[in-house]
Ligand SMILES: [Zn+2]
């Protein structure tokens with residue numbers, strides 16, 4: 001594998017020196033393009049008090065191509081399917097090379113705070129969310145309780 | 153990987169197909185690689201330019217009998233010529249990407265340092281080189297990995313003296329591990345292709361060998377350029393002879409002292425950089441040439457989850473779009489940049505020899521040339537204000553110096569991403585007609601397969617009656633194409649073959 005681009009090295013350093021509240025990202029020892037990530041569920045959302053595991057991979061073409069991110073912790077969310085894949089515009093067509101690991105993770109945290117059932121990845125969840133929002137949120141809260149790490 | 157070099161002059165499906173929509177197992181690097189291998193195999197097969205495989209794979213087909221042997225010979229010849237021509241173009245393109253120290257402008261070069269993959273350097277080299285020479289686009293500079301404001305002049309000069317012309321090439325790419333390259337001096341390498349393989353496999357192998365050879369050639373070309381750079385540097389130092397093309401210490405210092413970090417590659421680049429027209433953010437040229445239109449695709453719609461998803465294959469090919477690139481900083485459509493060249497550092501092509509550059513002398517010349525109002529410019533070089541300052545009308549200035557005249561031309565210059573890849577429209581049209589052809593043929597194939605294989609329609613029906621299979625996986629055919637099994641690939645191949653034979657019949661009828 002080619003040497004690591006300066007940008008990835010600097011981003012990693014800056015993630016450590018200037019961490020984002022509620023988010024951690026640690027590069028893998030053997031592969032510095034692979035990060036273990038945790039995101040705290042935003043306060044006021046059904047994911048509150050849960051800590052979710054994710055994995056993030058920077059492809060060879062990064063930053064011209066978006067990082068690949070996926071939830072490892074099971075989560076009930078209309079834009080996240082059962083394999084943990086995330087439907088988020090900046091991870092696909094609206095990716096910009098000026099975005100960074102930091103901004104991507106912040107956007108995912110924001111997606112937890114405001115789900116978008118009209119652009120779903122998990123159709124059944126989205127349907128549930130549209131037809132019975134309160135019920136869906138209760139289920140999301142239940143799953144957070146069941147599968148996510150507890151805060152503190 | 154099995155990628156054909158179609159990426160350079162993309163015509164058929166390009167890497168859009170290998171783009172992953174955050175699939176679950178892409179995070180596993182091994183799977184990622186294997187998958188893209190399969191997809192690119194599909195690309196090769198689906199690419200209308202990969203030409204015929206008629207007569208090899210489907211002896212069952214009745215249409216084949218109508219197929220003329222003479223026709224095939226003609227076509228093979230045409231295809232060979234076409235491949236040769238394309239390969240020639242690719243070699244010319246690769247040559248244009250070699251950084252040479254004597255091809256320089258204002259301390260930078262006409263070719264990129266190599267921060268990005270060769271495959272992605274598919275911009276029009278002639279256009280970019282002339283834009284740099286005309287000072288409408290910043291040159292490609294040798295970047296510094298880091299820069300420390302506390303470095304002394306001597307330290308900076310020493311660091312710059314040790315800079316290479318180009319990023320190091322990896323000697324042995326995994327991709328070309330078992331690919332023979334033969335004698336690079338001989339243009340013909342057909343003898344390296346395994347004749348026992350099928351025609352199609354032979355073509356794939358040919359393409360792969362070409363790619364590996366081109367990589368090796370590039371490496372040699374760049375190494376040759378590096379060597380002459382090094383030798384001339386040593387020569388100049390030992391014999392105390394001035395080499396016109398080697399930068400003076402003043403130039404080395406002035407370049408990097410006035411540099412800045414590009415917000416995309418995070419490297420320290422000599423200023424002034426290019427600036428986005430919409431929001432005045434800096435971007436180095438190496439990053440700018442990476443930004444391009446989206447590959448042709450169907451518009452992404454918000455979907456109603458309670459309704460079934462429409463299949464891309466049933467969409468009108470004319471709906472295919474390719475949006476202009478957005479500004480990476482503020483997302484304004486149709487990304488464009490402006491560039492104000494340094495006023496005190498016109499060296500290399502169209503300027504003084506880089507070896508003659510002397511900070512004091514340059515400043516003196518400048519003082520004589522520019523009006524009092526503009527003098528502030530050189531203090532704010534590289535900052536966004538220098539653009540607005542120089543954008544003020546110069547017509548009021550009665551000075552007829554060449555400096556002003558030059559500036560007048562630059563001011564009106566806005567370079568868009570499309571300017572450096574003018575082939576985007578042709579690419580879009582090609583993709584549209586490719587899809588249209590495929591849709592038309594799908595019907596024909598369906599009919600002909602029913603004739604050959606009575607169970608075909610049964611199988612087809614059982615496949616199409618389960619759209620739910622896909623609905624969880626994704627909303628477009630990209631995802632689906634990735635799931636093609638070997639059998640499905642085989643089927644695609646056959647479709648392709650029939651399509652080509654049909655086209656051929658059409659052609660021969662016309663004659
Ligand atoms: Zn850059």
Ligand SMILES: [Zn+2]
Nearest residue numbers: 430431479482
């Ligand atoms: Zn902008």
